[in-house]
Amino acid sequence: MAKLKITETVLRDAHQSLLATRMSMDDMREILPEIDKIGFYSAECWGGATFDSCIRFLNEDPWERLRILRKEMPNTKLQMLFRGQNMLGYRHYADDLVEYFVQKSIANGIDIIRIFDALNDIRNLETAIKAAKKENGHAQVAISYTLGEVFTHEYYMNYAKQIENAGADSICIKDMAGLLLPYKATELVQALKDGSSLPIQMHTHYTSGVASMTYLKAVEAGADIIDTAMSPFSMGTSQPATEVMVETFKGTQYDTGLDQNLLAEIADYFQPMREEALKSGLMNTKVLGVNIKTLLYQVPGGMLSNLVSQLKEAGAEDKYRDVLEEIPRVRKDYGEPPLVTPSSQIVGTQAVLNVLQGERYKMITKESKKVLAGEFGQTIKPFNPEVQKKAIGDTKPITCRPADLIEPQLEKFKNDPIVQQYKQQDEDVLSYALFPQVATEFFKYREAQQTKVDPTKADTANKAYPV
Numbered sequence: 001m002a003k004l005k006i007t008e009t010v011l012r013d014a015h016q017s018l019l020a021t022r023m024s025m026d027d028m029r030e031i032l033p034e035i036d037k038i039g040f041y042s043a044e045c046w047g048g049a050t051f052d053s054c055i056r057f058l059n060e061d062p063w064e065r066l067r068i069l070r071k072e073m074p075n076t077k078l079q080m081l082f083r084g085q086n087m088l089g090y091r092h093y094a095d096d097l098v099e100y101f102v103q104k105s106i107a108n109g110i111d112i113i114r115i116f117d118a119l120n121d122i123r124n125l126e127t128a129i130k131a132a133k134k135e136n137g138h139a140q141v142a143i144s145y146t147l148g149e150v151f152t153h154e155y156y157m158n159y160a161k162q163i164e165n166a167g168a169d170s171i172c173i174k175d176m177a178g179l180l181l182p183y184k185a186t187e188l189v190q191a192l193k194d195g196s197s198l199p200i201q202m203h204t205h206y207t208s209g210v211a212s213m214t215y216l217k218a219v220e221a222g223a224d225i226i227d228t229a230m231s232p233f234s235m236g237t238s239q240p241a242t243e244v245m246v247e248t249f250k251g252t253q254y255d256t257g258l259d260q261n262l263l264a265e266i267a268d269y270f271q272p273m274r275e276e277a278l279k280s281g282l283m284n285t286k287v288l289g290v291n292i293k294t295l296l297y298q299v300p301g302g303m304l305s306n307l308v309s310q311l312k313e314a315g316a317e318d319k320y321r322d323v324l325e326e327i328p329r330v331r332k333d334y335g336e337p338p339l340v341t342p343s344s345q346i347v348g349t350q351a352v353l354n355v356l357q358g359e360r361y362k363m364i365t366k367e368s369k370k371v372l373a374g375e376f377g378q379t380i381k382p383f384n385p386e387v388q389k390k391a392i393g394d395t396k397p398i399t400c401r402p403a404d405l406i407e408p409q410l411e412k413f414k415n416d417p418i419v420q421q422y423k424q425q426d427e428d429v430l431s432y433a434l435f436p437q438v439a440t441e442f443f444k445y446r447e448a449q450q451t452k453v454d455p456t457k458a459d460t461a462n463k464a465y466p467v
Helices: 013-018 025-037 050-056 062-072 095-107 126-134 153-165 182-195 211-220 242-248 260-280 301-313 317-333 343-356 366-372 385-392 410-414 417-422 428-434 436-451
Strands: 005-008 042-047 078-082 112-116 138-144 170-175 200-204 225-228
Touching: 005 242, 025 062, 025 260, 042 050, 042 062, 042 112, 050 062, 050 428, 050 436, 062 078, 078 095, 095 112, 095 126, 095 410, 095 428, 112 126, 112 170, 126 138, 138 153, 153 170, 153 182, 170 182, 182 200, 182 211, 200 211, 211 225, 211 242, 225 242, 242 260, 301 317, 301 343, 317 343, 343 366, 366 385, 410 428, 417 428, 417 436, 428 436
Parallel strands: 005 042, 005 225, 042 078, 078 112, 112 138, 138 170, 170 200, 200 225
Antiparallel strands: none
């Protein structure tokens, strides 16, 4: 048995789960060379919600962040999370746009692309897998793990076969809500090993309190790599602590060989950041404890922190429990999809609306309508016909691969007047394609920083600026 490999998540998933993805490049840059010395299998540092957060909240160019990460960590494989045909957005995009995004991600420094689909619809992953392979990147496909009578070991074993046949290099069990119990992990890893010959990586969250034990049993069953987070940003809705897992396997056949003294230096760096986040309320204590009811609600960590934020803004924090109880009901109506971005946000937002309005589906979000129209792909179970009818009326739902209905988009975005006006790098086309409004505001901000001219003070009609 080869030694256990570790993927460190503090630069992406850990702060996405605990800090609503608010860690800036300034927050992490100083420690990057030290992280690079550790010998991690990879550093998960980009993708997921980081891209959106960079331009929406942090006034950072996500592409420049990636280039800095690459420069400061030359010896560590950089890993990103990619939502298949959704890329880093919340809807399906055309194949040519997906291919271009993968190309630019690898060109700017990404080594491993973890690709997943919220519905585990293999059709939504094929373009991204092929694109990653074309650019000589590592295409890892993540299985969105969930519970339900149809989600059997046979289901996961067959999905593993599909993943291998699609050309993936490895498989990740993506347990985004901490639902996988220790002995079930043994069975699942064995089933995936039976279904494919690919390496298995294990990703979970501590939400239900069993994650460390799940890792132990998964590794003993043959998992090759586990995802962990430096202790200041571990536990709760994040991953098990890196230092703890390193110590757990020390002196065994799975010994990681990682140096606890070096790890301690990194932990010391992030500890004040944790304390400040707790003090400011950015890190909410609601997402730090153990919630075994997660096994009932199946709510992932990032979704929980966003849920708390939504209810806080609406002045309805007292409805938290009601919303958690409504989520499984909405999920069942939507064909029991795994709850992971974007399905988690779609189901969660609809559940919030159902509770706050005192009537289920009085208002149905645009995204919910898209799910129920088949625009995100095929769910393993059928939709609730009454809810579907209420959402899309007599519209005929989509049954083919959704992206087959999307015309090429890349040239259109390249020629968009906003892109033409503000483009400073090829990657700006992709930023705009994903988040047109947010990217436009970011481009304006970037230009203002460079020129020291505040566009809000300009008289655009007369092309004048106060001096």
